[in-house]
Amino acid sequence: MQNHPVYTDNDPQNELSTLNLGPTHPATHGVFQNVLQLDGERIVSGVSTIGYIHRAFEKIAEHRPFYQITPLTDRLNYCSSPINNMGWHMTVEKLLGIETPKRVDYLRVIVMELARISDHIICNGVLGVDTGAFTGFLYMMEHREAIYEIYEEVCGSRLTTNIGRIGGFERNFNAIAFSKLRKFLKDFPVTLREFESLFNRNRIFVDRTKDVAAVTAEDALNYSWSGPLLRAAGVDYDVRAMNPYSSYEDFEFEVPVGENGDVYSRFLVRNEEMWQSLRIIEQALTKLEKEPTDIFHADVPEFYLPPKEEVYNNMEALIYHFKIVMGEVPTPTTEVYHSVEGANGELGFYLVNDGGRSPYRLHFRRPSFINYQMYAPMSRGMLLSDAIINMSSLNVIAGELDA
């Protein structure tokens, strides 16, 4: 962390001023309050206040059956809801011992990587906006729309997706989904290349971001940072590579690592991750060709809701439907920790089960919450305008911060 000199002599102007940055400030992109002590434009100290949109998800989850917790996870990091949904499904599948078919894994990988791209699009685009370049943001936003249209084909909704079910997907990917996906894979690299050429060597952008809010690897680990922030600081920890889930071990991809953990490295790491995500999606599409096209969920009738027409016409399906909805299927009494590589870090689910229909205790390890706690200490001595950029590059999402 940088220590810029702060004027402490008998200067008549050394009076500090207090500034409430947030909770609703257009530059913070979300509900974040920081009470800052300012010496001119320099931040002397700051205190973060969080919890403005706390919705008690962990408490609600103790009263919901497993499949009804998915919509709660949507609202954690709402820029990449599918990763949260899939992470939750995989946690429950791990608990119940459900093996998903390879095709389900690959479809999940596609959706999760799309979500990662859409999250990074927003973060890097907004970083451009905050440094004064609106164009890149608008170019990229067009492709986030394309991603949301793919979600629509897969699950019917866009932002809070509730995508997939325990055991797989609620419906198969249709032909339109695949054609939209192919179109995205064709169009997006062009824009991403353009975006990079707009920013990567842009004098103004580099001056505003390079060496700003640099974090050493030791500090990052000490604060339990994860995701692109930790990798920008030079630690190659990626859950996808270290503890592969959803058949990530079948894919070839690089884990981009930055050098000095400043805003610029974080920007570069996120850009490179988008390229790697595209690579993974391409591979997944190739792998899908070898899989049977009609499998989109595991064969677990005790936990996977049967189709509605079956429920009305088939006794067995009706029984399963009833048992799932009423929570009459026994589940193991144990505890499980499962983590996925969310768009901004390790998203963990710690689930303690007592055999009932809902968790005894569910804890979300929310990367935004854990990443954000360094914000106030690291802002000390920083210029106010740098602190704003720093907040954008942390990619803290208020929904995940407050849960």
Next chain:
Amino acid sequence: MGKITNEELLTKISDKFQDQFTVVGEPFGLLTLETSREQIIDILSFLKNDPILQFIFLTDITAIHYPEQEKQTGVIYHLHSLVNNVRIRLKVFLADGDVHIPTASNLWNGANWMERETYDFFGVIFDGHPDLRRILNVDDMTAFPMRKEFPLEDPNRVDKKDYFFGR
């Protein structure tokens, strides 16, 4: 999967802390130990600083509440050794009325907010914590809402009565 197995890990910890912990189990390959609050900081700092184990990454601190147990509140630590790619879970159970445990924020700065969250929701008091305040709930709240006796909805609510819905 990891470079050291749970057995080796357990042997190393047993060598140092013979009978000061108990093994709870290995659910889904994650070694789970239970210890006392007198030992927890020693074990955590041993795990963090041991040159072979290197559990440098504090994944999470949280708590759980079992109202029917004698020691009701459990504080749960998840650590991750990035070098060996091994995780470990540690539990400390605390009796009601004496929910004190030493802070881990001297070992990891990241423990600061995790402990504040645990205090906020379970009322666990982390002794020596630099700034133990509520974090997500309002400051003047008196209850600890993740404890099991706290109802999900306010029982005194009048806007959700059945007769409003024709039931």
